Amino acid sequence: MQKHSKNGVSELPATHDKKLRSAAIGGAFLMAMSAVGPGFLTQTATFTGQLGADFGFAILICILVDIVVQLNIWRIIVVAGKRAQVVANDVFPGLGYLLSALVAIGGLFFNIGNVGGAGLGLNVLFGISPQAGAVLIGIFSIIVLVIKDALKAVDRTVQVLAAIIVLVLIYILCVMKVPYQTAVVHTFKPTHIDFYSILTIVGGTVGGYISFAGGHRLLAGGASGQKDIKYVNEGALTGIGLASIVRVMLFLAGLAVVTAGYKLDPANPAASIFKSAAGNFGYKFFGLVLIAAGLSSVLGSTFTSVSFLDYAVSKKGNAKFDQFRSWITIGFIVFATAIFYFIGQPAKVLVVVGALNGFILPIALGILLVAAHKSKIMGSDYHHPAWLTWTGWIVVAFMAYSSIAAVMKLL
Template sequence: MNKKYNWSVLLGAAFLMASSAIGPGFLTQTAVFTQQLGASFAFVILLSIILDAVAQLNIWRIIAVADKPAQDIANNVFPGLGYFISFLVFLGGLAFNIGNIAGAGLGLNVLFGISVGQGAIISAIIAIGIFLYKEAGKAMDVFAKTMGLLKIGLALFIAYISDPPLAEAAIRAVNPTQFSFTAVLTIVGGTVGGYITFSGAHRLLDARQTGIENLSGVNKGALSAIGLASLMRLLLFIAALGVVSKGAVLDPSNPAASVFQLASGQFGYKVFGLVIWAAGISSVVGSAYTSISFIKSFHPVILKYNREIIIVFISISCIIFEIVGKPVEVLLAVGALNGLILPIALGIMLVAAYRTRIIADYKQPLWLTVSGILVVAIMIWMGYGTIVQMISGN
């Protein structure tokens, strides 16, 4: 029986994935690498979009065809592997959620002058409210779309105000004068690493938009998600480029805020507050939902109390932030971990694509498999190089 895919659900999944990617760390990474690489950062973004799209298409398609969450597919590939992946994703999701709560708290601090801690508690309550709603899935879709459009609209405004050298950025997108492996690893890891790439795919599972007959819709959802996250990255990049190309130096303690403030003064700073709040709270929702989706198939009790466990997850993230403060070191470590999780997760999915007991008679397109293997190899190579750099202290 043919199913007609639900565009509302597909867009909700796309925005959930994109919103999960566009968190406080996303804003900071983009500003920092623009300061470091200038217009040549356009090449890194272009390369990362290609790597992101290949990874996302492979993972979403296999999950949709197998009609199982990633952890169950991994356990079918090799017993126990799903538990290992779930542990990495869950731990990374919790650590990132602490940072997301911090970012949302900072946003309300900038907007209203309340303390970051108070802002974090208010934001956590709003996020919990979404999951308390009877139809949490629909509420999450609407919230993800609203926050996503808000972030893109505000970033577009600041990009316009900053008057960036677009011609130079276009040239450097294909002919860079600088390059950074660490930038590529961080950007790809920040867009499709860790829990992020699974957020939309697991949302499609919950909404029953699965099966070979729905692959056309799955493709559209996966590419829409990458398109949305990439559009936001490009807008932030050209906004930052407009600022730094005029000789301005970003504040290293808060480079993303500097971009908005230098572009549009105090008004720009308030816009930054709204953007980082939207980025933080939407990532809280995406991270909590996806992290718990990696353990809910392991026991009927977890499945039964899925909503309550998500609420506890958000509450614990908030409590840890209130006790510890902003865990910069943890965020940096988990940022690298996100980039390293991707080749493991993608590699498992590529193996699963050729196990008939998982995907039945589905045939994965050869170009997707080959390009997927290339992405795995590139991410392992860059991950190794980054770890060597960190150990050597360079």
């Protein structure tokens, strides 16, 4: 059986399969690298310094939550064949606009930290000012996102950046004495559980725009309906695996530094890990990681946040929005870059916005779980897996409780 492409030429199933597999892998890397941005580097280093091996428990919870959230959200978006905000409006008129506001605002403020983080990375490597570095990163991001075949350019850029981060972390772990046994014991049997650290790390790695990045990328690649669920599973699990590997590696590197007796610099805790591990050479490596993490997160945050402003459900509507997409994208990046240039302080922004995204997660996931059981949205022959439904609601309840506990602690 053949399909017809937009230009009227028949498209073989093998070609369609290749296209969606490419979109799934693109979505996996976009989601994973959006999760592993400067915010994650800062949050992981900060809490490892404060909690030591007990922070492994928060990493474990983060990975479990990630699996439940990503598999639910990717599946619901793709089976419905609509972006999350459109699905939310189908659940209850106006909910989509609320969701768009929460995700886009969170993404916008995260982008301040992303642009600033990458700018700081250029400062470490080449000595230019962080502000000038942020401007260069902003310009490069705009070029990648607005050129022809932008999705393909984003996919390739993010994949290269992921390889850089993984290789650098492998090197750091090789030169450090890592307390693996202590890490494993405290991960599964912590002596202290800190809900604020859990809320922040989950919010910073799977909350807000991050949980929708992969699903919206797969949708943009042409996936739609139950027939494409296999690409959901392939993309989501690949992305979760990649993000989890980087999370664990960075935690182990931080723990090795802390247990060796080094004190992390509160002004730049992530840099302390690399500098303590390998001196000035390690510090330069940190700059490289920061550039890769910041740039990939700028691309993921901008792509996903802008997609939340698109409510079109037809080809004609999509074409109309595409006329303005480039200008919205440019404005999104310019705003974040300008805020960092004139105000700065990305480290504080990243930790606070990570917590904010933790509040957004139970709202967003709850809306989509309701949608998953509405036949007018998902189709009369679709049945959402019971295990995803129950674990999804457990995550909603857990994150809502963690949010309240964190607020009570701060008051």
